[in-house]
Amino acid sequence: MATSLDLQEQEQLDAVKAFWNKYGNLITWLLVLVLGGFAAWNGWQWYQRDQGNKAGALFDELDRAASAGDVEKTSRAFADLRQRFPGTAYAQQGGLIAAKVQFDKGKAEDARASLTWVAEQAKESEMRTVARLRLAALQADAKQYDEALKTLDAAKAEGFEALVADRRGDVLMLQGKKAEARNAWQVAYAAMSDKVEYRRLIDAKLTALGAPPGAASAPAAGSAASAAPPAAAASSTPAAAAAASAAARPAVAPAASK
Numbered sequence: 001m002a003t004s005l006d007l008q009e010q011e012q013l014d015a016v017k018a019f020w021n022k023y024g025n026l027i028t029w030l031l032v033l034v035l036g037g038f039a040a041w042n043g044w045q046w047y048q049r050d051q052g053n054k055a056g057a058l059f060d061e062l063d064r065a066a067s068a069g070d071v072e073k074t075s076r077a078f079a080d081l082r083q084r085f086p087g088t089a090y091a092q093q094g095g096l097i098a099a100k101v102q103f104d105k106g107k108a109e110d111a112r113a114s115l116t117w118v119a120e121q122a123k124e125s126e127m128r129t130v131a132r133l134r135l136a137a138l139q140a141d142a143k144q145y146d147e148a149l150k151t152l153d154a155a156k157a158e159g160f161e162a163l164v165a166d167r168r169g170d171v172l173m174l175q176g177k178k179a180e181a182r183n184a185w186q187v188a189y190a191a192m193s194d195k196v197e198y199r200r201l202i203d204a205k206l207t208a209l210g211a212p213p214g215a216a217s218a219p220a221a222g223s224a225a226s227a228a229p230p231a232a233a234a235s236s237t238p239a240a241a242a243a244a245s246a247a248a249r250p251a252v253a254p255a256a257s258k
Helices: 002-067 071-084 089-104 108-121 125-141 145-153 161-174 178-191 199-208 213-227 238-247
Strands: none
Touching: 002 071, 002 089, 071 089, 071 108, 089 108, 089 125, 108 125, 125 145, 125 161, 145 161, 161 178, 161 199, 178 199, 199 213
């Protein structure tokens, strides 16, 4: 009986040895890859947290400098963010803050450079569009009207159609193109929800041109196809309401008010 058990154990041992000889290397490499991948994932998570903490600290420094109106410290902090943590939301938001301080302190060229970086480098299309709306306002203020219109052509985030059309009307008005400005504002008015307070400003612009929205909203729908998607205007969404408060406060006053 003992001999029979010994033979069975030996057969099982031989089977295990044969299996390991055949698949041992494969199993070993699979374990190495799995454990290595797990270690790499943990390392990447730690790196991301570390980068986020460092970028957050630098952003806080920028925010304090901006609140104090210190344009030099604000610009340096943004330059560090842009160089060391370009892919973070901190760098993108920092660019918008830095641009405002730079413009307020008379450094319009630096403000345009900061907004251009955000417009080109931000990961979210909404952030790029906000930067382009503000950049177009600065370009228009510098009488760079064609550049401003090109900048607006690239502002395509969903939910911002009305604001882009409104800013386009500002630029066209500065160029003396009243009919085209009126059409753009009509599109902006029709696309924006009546719950958004900013719509009143568009109303005032149209009224000043002798085209109050009540009389102009019907033909505006026809011109919407060439200036902005009428049905796709998401200005009635919460995102657009937030956009109105963020993008409608450029570093310069709206062109139509000049």
